[in-house]
Amino acid sequence: MSTQRIEKDRLKDYFDHFSMIMPAELIEIEVAGLDLGDQVEADWVPLSGISYDPKNDVVVVDLNDGQVQHSIRAPVEVEVEEDDEGIRSIGIRCGEGHLHVLRLKEPKALPVRD
Numbered sequence: 001m002s003t004q005r006i007e008k009d010r011l012k013d014y015f016d017h018f019s020m021i022m023p024a025e026l027i028e029i030e031v032a033g034l035d036l037g038d039q040v041e042a043d044w045v046p047l048s049g050i051s052y053d054p055k056n057d058v059v060v061v062d063l064n065d066g067q068v069q070h071s072i073r074a075p076v077e078v079e080v081e082e083d084d085e086g087i088r089s090i091g092i093r094c095g096e097g098h099l100h101v102l103r104l105k106e107p108k109a110l111p112v113r114d
Contacts, residue, residue, distance in 0.1 A: 001088065006078040011052040011059070018110060019049035026105040029061065029070055033098035041070055044105055050090075059092055061102060072100050083107065 006014050029042040048062035052075075059072040074095030081089045086109035090102040 001081055001083045004080045004082070006080060008075070008078075011075065011078060012054055015050040015052050015059070019051065021110055022047065022108060024048065025108060027061075027063075028103045028105070030101045030103065031098055032101070033096070036098060041100075042068070047102075047104075050102070070100070082109075086110065 024046040026044045027042065027047045028040065028044055030038060030040050032038045042063055045063045045068070046065070048065050050059065050061050052059050057074050059075050059078075061070040061072070062068075063070065072092050072094050075092050076095055077091075077093040079091045080087055081091070085107040087104060088107050089104065092100045092102070094100065
């Protein structure tokens with residue numbers, strides 16, 4: 001398994017590309033922090049898309065055709081874990097120090113852009 005760090009100035013393009021390519025994959029969202037413990041925020045629900053708004057410095061994860069949103073404010077670190085089958089998870093550490101892990105039920109390869 002390899003880990004790829006996505007720099008902040010690439011977040012918008014990366015998540016826009018990710019959202020266009022990925023169908024409605026099932027994901028789990030887990031949030032971990034010293035003050036929270038480990039909490040499952042979403043349990044294998046369809047992913048509608050992920051976006052980054054640089055003006056407000058927030059990552060928004062849309063679930064269930066936009067019916068539910070999970071916001072991650074002031075992301076300081078974004079890492080994508082993948083293996084030979086594709087992306088397994090995306091870890092996003094927010095400004096409060098919490099780690100938000102978006103785990104795909106089935107790994108998916110993200111095609112390289114032309």
